[in-house]
Each structure stands twice: as structure tokens, then as C-alpha cells.
Amino acid sequence: MLTAHTVAQVRAAEEVAAADAGWDELMRRAAAGLAQHVARAVPATETLVVLVGPGNNGGDALFAAAHLCREGRRVNLCLLDEAKAHPAGLAAAREAGAQMVDRPEGHRHVVDAIFGIGARPGLAGTAAAWAEWIERERPFVVAVDVPSGIGVDDGRLDGPAIRADLTVTFATAKHGLLLGPASALAGRVEVVDIGLDLAGEPALEALDAGDGARFRDAIVPGHDAHKYTRGVLGVRAGSPQYAGAAHLCVAGAQAGPAGMIRFVGAQDLARRVVDRAPEIVARRGRVQAWVVGSGGEDSPVPLASALRDEVPIVVDATALHHLPQSFEVDALLTPHAGELAAVLGVDREAVEADPLRHAREAAERYTATVLLKGPRTLVVAPDGRTRVNLSGTPWLGTAGAGDVLAGFIGSLLATGLDAFDAGSVGALLHGLAAERLRGPLVASDVARELGSVLHDFCEPRRPGDGEGERP
Numbered sequence: 223m224l225t226a227h228t229v230a231q232v233r234a235a236e237e238v239a240a241a242d243a244g245w246d247e248l249m250r251r252a253a254a255g256l257a258q259h260v261a262r263a264v265p266a267t268e269t270l271v272v273l274v275g276p277g278n279n280g281g282d283a284l285f286a287a288a289h290l291c292r293e294g295r296r297v298n299l300c301l302l303d304e305a306k307a308h309p310a311g312l313a314a315a316r317e318a319g320a321q322m323v324d325r326p327e328g329h330r331h332v333v334d335a336i337f338g339i340g341a342r343p344g345l346a347g348t349a350a351a352w353a354e355w356i357e358r359e360r361p362f363v364v365a366v367d368v369p370s371g372i373g374v375d376d377g378r379l380d381g382p383a384i385r386a387d388l389t390v391t392f393a394t395a396k397h398g399l400l401l402g403p404a405s406a407l408a409g410r411v412e413v414v415d416i417g418l419d420l421a422g423e424p425a426l427e428a429l430d431a432g433d434g435a436r437f438r439d440a441i442v443p444g445h446d447a448h449k450y451t452r453g454v455l456g457v458r459a460g461s462p463q464y465a466g467a468a469h470l471c472v473a474g475a476q477a478g479p480a481g482m483i484r485f486v487g488a489q490d491l492a493r494r495v496v497d498r499a500p501e502i503v504a505r506r507g508r509v510q511a512w513v514v515g516s517g518g519e520d521s522p523v524p525l526a527s528a529l530r531d532e533v534p535i536v537v538d539a540t541a542l543h544h545l546p547q548s549f550e551v552d553a554l555l556t557p558h559a560g561e562l563a564a565v566l567g568v569d570r571e572a573v574e575a576d577p578l579r580h581a582r583e584a585a586e587r588y589t590a591t592v593l594l595k596g597p598r599t600l601v602v603a604p605d606g607r608t609r610v611n612l613s614g615t616p617w618l619g620t621a622g623a624g625d626v627l628a629g630f631i632g633s634l635l636a637t638g639l640d641a642f643d644a645g646s647v648g649a650l651l652h653g654l655a656a657e658r659l660r661g662p663l664v665a666s667d668v669a670r671e672l673g674s675v676l677h678d679f680c681e682p683r684r685p686g687d688g689e690g691e692r693p
């Protein structure tokens with residue numbers, strides 16, 4: 223799992239660590255970690271150019287340059303302002319053999335240490351010209367801590383910024399590496415431990431494929447499990463106009479861990495669902511969770527009726543039009559930006575400009591977890607805990623993908639995960655399924671892939687497992 227914190231949180235933790243270890247030691251750790259990552263990512267035969275700004279971000283990179291020179295690498299330095307470059311770092315890099323150059327042009331490998339967490343968004347002057355050169359020539363770029371020029375805390379872009387292939391960030395990721403338009407400039411994110419203690423601080427989290435162990439016990443059936451102990455999911459989705467949504471929501475649910483699915487809907491639709499998926503029980507009865515709304519009729523009845531069961535619920539699509547004032551069960555709302563805008567009575571553009579704030583507002587207002595779909599899906603609990611989903615590809619922007627997601631999350635909910643975990647695990651695996659399929663893809667493909675993605679998440683191969691044991 224990747225975690226991200228705000229600049230204020232990082233600064234406060236740095237003060238504490240520096241009081242103990244000293245500022246020079248923190249920079250030494252940052253530089254050593256940075257040098258290691260650069261050495262791994264860039265072939266030893268290539269000449270690097272380091273773009274050095276006026277602050278400690280430049281200092282980190284200058285000490286890293288000294289490391290790399292001592293390992294026999296060729297490193298050139300391009301200073302934004304020689305008078306302001308970190309003096310000790312500059313001396314160390316030059317003594318180790320780094321050469322000064324006037325411009326980065328001609329290099330294919332770049333270290334961006336213009337600005338770090340001390341920066342305002344947007345680059346100007348020479349730094350902006352460097353960003354434009356990178357945009358044009360697309361050398362391989364390693365950003366130090368953050369790509370220079372991004373809004374570090376909000377992921378905002380306000381003018382030119384550096385586009386990186388790899389960001390080597392210190393202590394924790396920063397919000398702008400995971401959220402908003404800036405997140406598209408971060409590339410792969412690697413975290414270097416410099417000894418800051420952020421353990422008690424609320425964090426923005428991003429689950430990854432390696433996090434299955436913490437959910438395995440809740441998801442994988444034990445040896446004595448039967449269909450009812452695994453959880454029963456009720457699905458109330460689809461309508462005469464959107465019969466496909468019922469099939470896709472059910473397909474997503476069937477890929478999940480619940481033991482049984484009940485489908486509730488008009489007789490004709492229910493018959494068609496059972497024709498395609500004979501495992502489905504088209505009869506009311508007890509359920510451990512509900513999914514309501516995907517492609518469903520636009521009426522208050524389905525949600526109100528499901529809420530009477532007092533079990534956790536996924537509220538999707540048309541059901542979002544009929545929200546109660548506040549939820550008393552563990553609820554997950556799954557809007558996209560337009561739907562969330564309608565829920566909050568604001569413009570879609572406002573939600574797109576600041577998705578996190580709006581998702582938090584809705585979560586608090588309705589006492590529900592909000593899963594805001596988008597290029598970086600957010601999952602926000604009513605108490606403010608927040609996860610961002612980093613998996614997926616743009617091919618996932620396809621009709622019916624949301625119906626599959628709602629069904630799949632419903633199944634996770636029925637099996638016992640809470641809305642926050644079910645939403646974030648569901649979004650992660652849905653995205654991983656799309657990554658495996660590459661593209662173009664359709665929503666049914668995603669539903670078919672999800673079962674095996676869930677299996678690998680919960681029971682990854684261990685070293686020593688025979689190849690080819692599993693299909």
C-alpha cells in the first residue's frame with residue numbers, strides 16, 4: 223500500500239526527526255535512496271543531467287549526483303541559479319566529478335530537482351523552458367520528491383510542470399502524486415524511507431496488488447463454509463430499457479466471493495437473468511447486503527425497500543436520485559462526477575476540479591462511504607478516511623463497467639468487508655482486471671477476468687510454487 227501525506231504533515235515529521243538525527247543526516251538518507259533508484263532505472267553507460275533548483279530538493283540531487291559519480295557514472299549539472307544552489311551539495315558533486323553544463327538539451331536521462339515540497343504550482347522562466355523541452359523531446363525523467371511545478375497538496379496544475387517517468391519521493395507519497403491532473407505527471411512512484419514517523423497521521427492511501435493478505439480472511443471461504451456463511455447478496459438492477467445492466471451487475475456479483483445472489487426485479491427481467499445465469503435465485507429472502515440502482519427504474523421504491531432489510535448497501539446510478547437524509551446502515555454510494563454534482567446540487571465542473579473535497583462533503587452529509595468514479599477513483603469514508611485507486615486503464619471507460627463494479631463490490635460487502643474496504647478493494651481489482659485484458663475491452667470481459675484477479679489477490683504465488691500449477 224502506498225500512503226500519501228500533506229506538506230504540513232511531512233514538515234512536522236521532519237522537524238521531529240531532524241531534532242534527533244540532524245538535517246544533514248535526513249538529506250544524506252534522501253540522497254542515498256535517490257542515487258540507488260536512479261542507478262537502478264538508468265543504464266550505467268548513459269550520461270545524466272541533473273536540473274538543480276535553489277532549495278533542498280536540489281541539495282538532495284547534488285548529493286545523489288556525488289554518489290553516482292563515485293560509482294563511475296557520468297553526471298552533468300544544470301543549475302537554475304548558481305548563487306542559490308545548495309552549497310555543500312554542489313561542492314560534493316563537483317568534487318566527485320560532476321560537470322557543469324548550460325543546458326539540458328542533448329541528454330536522454332534527466333533528474334528533476336528544480337523544486338520539491340517547498341514549491342508553488344507552475345514553472346516560469348528557465349524552469350518552464352526545461353519543462354517544455356522535456357515535453358517535446360521526452361527524455362527519461364526521474365523526479366526528486368515530486369515533479370517540479372505540480373500542486374503538491376492538491377494535484378493542481380497551474381502552468382508548466384515537469385513530466386516524469388519515475389518519482390522518487392521521501393518518507394511518504396504526496397497527495398499531488400496520486401490525485402488530480404498532476405498525478406498523470408508522476409510516473410511510477412517509489413518511496414525512500416528517511417526515518418520520519420508518520421504512523422499516527424491520517425493518510426491518503428492507495429491499495430495495490432500486494433495488499434491481499436489483509437483481506438484474505440474476510441474474502442476466502444474457510445473449510446467449513448457454506449453458501450449462507452459466505453454471504454447472500456441481493457441485486458436490484460436493470461429495467462426494461464437497460465436489461466443489460468441487470469446481466470452485468472449480476473456478472474460482477476458472481477465474480478465476487480458471496481455464496482449466493484438473489485435477483486429482485488420485474489418477472490420478465492428476472493426470467494432473463496436466470497436464463498443467462500442459472501445460479502441466480504430470483505426470489506426474495508434474507509440477504510447480507512444489497513446492490514440497488516444500476517440501470518434500474520428511476521423510482522424511490524427499490525432503495526427504500528432494500529433499506530428496510532437494514533443490511534449494508536451499494537447505491538448506484540438511479541438509486542442515487544433518491545437518497546435518504548442520512549444512512550443508518552453501512553452504505554457505499556458509487557457516483558461519477560456528474561451524479562455526485564447532482565447529489566450535491568453543484569456543477570459537474572466543480573466536482574471535476576476538486577473531486578476529493580466534494581466526495582468528502584457527500585460522505586459526511588449522508589453518513590455514507592462515497593466511491594467517486596473517475597480516472598483516479600476515490601473512496602471516502604464518512605470519518606474522512608480516503609483511498610485513491612491507481613489501477614485500471616482508459617479502456618475501462620466503457621458501457622456497463624460501472625454495473626460490473628457495483629455488483630462486484632456488493633458481493634464483497636455481502637461477504638463481510640465494510641463499505642470502505644469493499645469499495646477500495648473492488649475498484650482496485652476491477653482496474654487490475656482491465657490491465658490484464660489490456661484493450662479494447664467490454665464490461666463482460668472485465669466481469670469474466672475478475673474472479674481470477676480476486677484469486678491472485680488473496681492467494682498470490684509464493685516463492686517455490688510450481689509454474690503452471692494454476693491455469
Ligand SMILES: NC(=O)C1=CN([C@@H]2O[C@H](COP(=O)(O)OP(=O)(O)OC[C@H]3O[C@@H](n4cnc5c(N)ncnc54)[C@H](OP(=O)(O)O)[C@@H]3O)[C@@H](O)[C@H]2O)[C@@H](O)CC1
Pocket residue numbers: 236240245248249252275276277278279280282336337338339340341342343344345346366367368392416
Ligand atoms: N527538510 C528536510 O529535512 C528535508 C528535505 N528534503 C528535500 O527538500 C525539499 C524541500 O526543500 P525546500 O523546502 O528547500 O523547498 P524546494 O522545493 O527545494 O525549493 C523551494 C525554493 O524554491 C523557490 N520556489 C518555489 N516554487 C517556485 C516557483 N514556482 N518558481 C520559482 N521559485 C520557486 C522558493 O522560493 P520562495 O517561495 O521561498 O520565494 C524556495 O527558494 C523536499 O522536497 C525534499 O526534496 C529532503 O532532503 C529530506 C530532508
Ligand SMILES: [K+]
Pocket residue numbers: 279334335336337338365366367368369370
Ligand atoms: K523535483
